[in-house]
Amino acid sequence: MFHGGDTFSYKGKFNGKIIDYSSNINPMGPPKALKAELLKAYEELTSYPDIQYRELRHNIAKYLKCDYREVIVGSGAMELISNMCLLFNRIVVFVPCFGEYIKRPKVLGKEVITLKMDENFKITFDSLKNTLRKDDLLILGNPNNPTGLRIEKEVLLKLYEIVKEKDAFLLLDEAFYEFCPEDYDSIELFREEEKVCVVRAATKFFALPGIRLGYAFVNETFREKYIKIESPWSVNSYANAAGRVIFKDKAYIEKVKRETEKERNFMLNKLSNINWIRSFESHTNFILIKLLKGEEDEIFDKLIYKGFMIRKASSFEGLDKTYIRLAVKDRESNEALIRALEEIKL
Amino acid sequence: MFHGGDTFSYKGKFNGKIIDYSSNINPMGPPKALKAELLKAYEELTSYPDIQYRELRHNIAKYLKCDYREVIVGSGAMELISNMCLLFNRIVVFVPCFGEYIKRPKVLGKEVITLKMDENFKITFDSLKNTLRKDDLLILGNPNNPTGLRIEKEVLLKLYEIVKEKDAFLLLDEAFYEFCPEDYDSIELFREEEKVCVVRAATKFFALPGIRLGYAFVNETFREKYIKIESPWSVNSYANAAGRVIFKDKAYIEKVKRETEKERNFMLNKLSNINWIRSFESHTNFILIKLLKGEEDEIFDKLIYKGFMIRKASSFEGLDKTYIRLAVKDRESNEALIRALEEIKL
Numbered sequence: 260m261f262h263g264g265d266t267f268s269y270k271g272k273f274n275g276k277i278i279d280y281s282s283n284i285n286p287m288g289p290p291k292a293l294k295a296e297l298l299k300a301y302e303e304l305t306s307y308p309d310i311q312y313r314e315l316r317h318n319i320a321k322y323l324k325c326d327y328r329e330v331i332v333g334s335g336a337m338e339l340i341s342n343m344c345l346l347f348n349r350i351v352v353f354v355p356c357f358g359e360y361i362k363r364p365k366v367l368g369k370e371v372i373t374l375k376m377d378e379n380f381k382i383t384f385d386s387l388k389n390t391l392r393k394d395d396l397l398i399l400g401n402p403n404n405p406t407g408l409r410i411e412k413e414v415l416l417k418l419y420e421i422v423k424e425k426d427a428f429l430l431l432d433e434a435f436y437e438f439c440p441e442d443y444d445s446i447e448l449f450r451e452e453e454k455v456c457v458v459r460a461a462t463k464f465f466a467l468p469g470i471r472l473g474y475a476f477v478n479e480t481f482r483e484k485y486i487k488i489e490s491p492w493s494v495n496s497y498a499n500a501a502g503r504v505i506f507k508d509k510a511y512i513e514k515v516k517r518e519t520e521k522e523r524n525f526m527l528n529k530l531s532n533i534n535w536i537r538s539f540e541s542h543t544n545f546i547l548i549k550l551l552k553g554e555e556d557e558i559f560d561k562l563i564y565k566g567f568m569i570r571k572a573s574s575f576e577g578l579d580k581t582y583i584r585l586a587v588k589d590r591e592s593n594e595a596l597i598r599a600l601e602e603i604k605l
Numbered sequence: 606m607f608h609g610g611d612t613f614s615y616k617g618k619f620n621g622k623i624i625d626y627s628s629n630i631n632p633m634g635p636p637k638a639l640k641a642e643l644l645k646a647y648e649e650l651t652s653y654p655d656i657q658y659r660e661l662r663h664n665i666a667k668y669l670k671c672d673y674r675e676v677i678v679g680s681g682a683m684e685l686i687s688n689m690c691l692l693f694n695r696i697v698v699f700v701p702c703f704g705e706y707i708k709r710p711k712v713l714g715k716e717v718i719t720l721k722m723d724e725n726f727k728i729t730f731d732s733l734k735n736t737l738r739k740d741d742l743l744i745l746g747n748p749n750n751p752t753g754l755r756i757e758k759e760v761l762l763k764l765y766e767i768v769k770e771k772d773a774f775l776l777l778d779e780a781f782y783e784f785c786p787e788d789y790d791s792i793e794l795f796r797e798e799e800k801v802c803v804v805r806a807a808t809k810f811f812a813l814p815g816i817r818l819g820y821a822f823v824n825e826t827f828r829e830k831y832i833k834i835e836s837p838w839s840v841n842s843y844a845n846a847a848g849r850v851i852f853k854d855k856a857y858i859e860k861v862k863r864e865t866e867k868e869r870n871f872m873l874n875k876l877s878n879i880n881w882i883r884s885f886e887s888h889t890n891f892i893l894i895k896l897l898k899g900e901e902d903e904i905f906d907k908l909i910y911k912g913f914m915i916r917k918a919s920s921f922e923g924l925d926k927t928y929i930r931l932a933v934k935d936r937e938s939n940e941a942l943i944r945a946l947e948e949i950k951l
Contacts, residue, residue: 262656262837265655265657266652267655268657288651289650294647301640301644304812304813304816305630305634305635305813305814305815306630306814307611307814308814308815309613310608310611310613334841335839337837337838338836345712359837366691366833368714468650468651468653469651469654470650470841470843491608492681492683492814492817493817495843496816497816497843
């Protein structure tokens with residue numbers, strides 16, 4: 260499985276620090292109060308965390324505006340998605356999507372049905388209706404990776420009706436939720452519903468890929484079923500401690516949202532002037548690009564020698580070598596990347 | 606699934622800090638150099654860890670005296686055991702054993718065969734020979750939890766021959782390895798073998814249950830198979846950083862070994878004078894006890910009000926309410942526990 264973020268394999272290709280445009284981490288770093296909290300958390304390492312993670316779940320529930328009995332936690336969003344797969348017969352996905360939606364269930368011995376998005380990377384209702392069966396788990400990225408598109412509220416409600424009608428279950432992977440425009444909140448939307456799980460994480464928005472903290476909203480009755488299949492103590496003490504501070508910093512959250520929108524617009528605008536690029540609309544902190552000339556390997560190689568690592572996108576089922584994905588970072592890096600792209604003549 | 610270590614559920618039962626004799630963590634805490642290293646590691650949280658964990662695997666390989674191509678890592682021993690189960694058809698265990706050897710494979714949809722140890726908690730070769738089939742995974746705790754017994758070298762070699770003959774695979778869970786007498790090293794013993802995985806962890810000996818660091822020795826060819834089914838980035842940045850210092854502190858390692866042996870002998874000696882207790886031999890930092898009078902609930906309740914949490918053992922398949930398990934801790938705590946036990950008149 261190919262993933263972004265592997266700058267380790269490219270050390271030495273460039274005489275300096277490689278700027279990682281292949282993984283989509285908020286460049287502003289975590290909330291300021293975190294460092295002091297994690298310093299204290301050292302003392303907690305020598306005991307097992309609460310096996311029920313009660314304090315952590317309370318902190319998350321407050322942030323998500325739900326009850327702590329509706330919160331499950333995991334070692335990153337990935338563990339939650341993996342565990343969710345165990346509870347269903349078949350997994351249904353729309354491609355292109357995050358590769359682990361396909362790989363992980365297969366590793367777990369589950370059948371995976373891959374449906375194709377339309378040419379605008381939207382879900383096709385007909386194929387969903389024809390495919391979805393009782394006890395299927397439909398996994399959708401919202402916003403979706405690598406396309407960067409958030410599901411419109413009306414579309415989401417309509418597809419959830421299909422899920423309910425078929426007695427299937429919907430997993431929304433909202434790892435990039437906070438970067439999006441505030442059109443709706445899936446948790447608020449589905450608070451009274453039983454056939455849905457909304458997964459989020461500290462990884463991307465709170466800039467903490469190294470801490471492994473994922474969490475999800477589920478119906479309280481469903482949670483009873485879920486906790487029976489969890490591994491014990493999977494969330495480490497530092498992730499537990501991070502939950503005490505990161506969700507409270509409203510000023511930080513607002514600032515990151517604002518900056519992301521500004522930089523996304525800046526990049527989309529600049530990219531539109533480069534003649535070998537067609538960039539797709541994005542609701543989040545990364546941008547999918549169709550290469551009108553050249554292929555991903557050529558662009559990757561040219562950029563790695565200039566100190567930028569981009570995400571080749573052909574490893575996403577449904578895309579090919581004429582797609583790449585770029586993160587949205589801080590203005591200085593974004594300007595440097597745009598200059599590097601402008602220098603490439605194809 | 607019932608586990609030890611859940612002091613959170615008993616807050617308020619005792620007017621003070623409950624001493625946790627239910628989980629088996631080295632009471633001396635982690636090596637001194639760790640704190641400064643983890644302080645620096647804060648800066649690493651905002652990037653994904655190396656997806657191949659090359660540095661960490663090199664540090665572990667040096668400690669285990671093997672090649673880094675023979676090392677796999679996980680979020681605690683538990684993730685390694687869970688992933689290993691995915692690679693085999695059936696799981697074979699001897700009870701009593703750590704409950705997750707039975708629960709986790711079942712959650713993963715695997716058939717679990719439970720064989721019974723003999724009355725001295727030893728493996729029975731006949732049942733193993735009659736049961737083991739091609740592509741079975743035999744999981745054995747070494748030393749075993751909750752019995753505290755290490756498999757004798759000759760027994761281990763003999764049973765590995767059966768595993769090979771049947772074309773099965775052996776997983777040794779050696780989470781408590783360093784607490785044991787230095788009779789043999791399974792990794793040295795099986796360095797050239799292909800049908801074995803030796804799992805160890807920072808959790809117990811290095812007193813780091815909160816950091817989630819497990820690692821294992823496997824044959825290089827087997828590792829190629831294993832990494833195909835791993836979840837990406839499952840080891841957090843702090844666990845990765847811990848690997849830089851904990852394995853190097855030879856003086857610490859020697860001291861913890863020595864202290865554990867001394868305290869184990871102290872406790873076994875004192876326990877032998879209590880007439881309602883029969884304690885079993887132990888090679889590690891916990892002791893299994895047969896209650897000659899009374900049952901686990903009564904003893905648990907009496908001790909929790911005195912500030913000690915013990916491990917009831919009836920949740921281990923193959924044991925009943927007449928067993929409890931005690932950790933081996935520091936002299937002051939051990940003396941206090943022994944006094945509390947002596948006060949109980951049955």
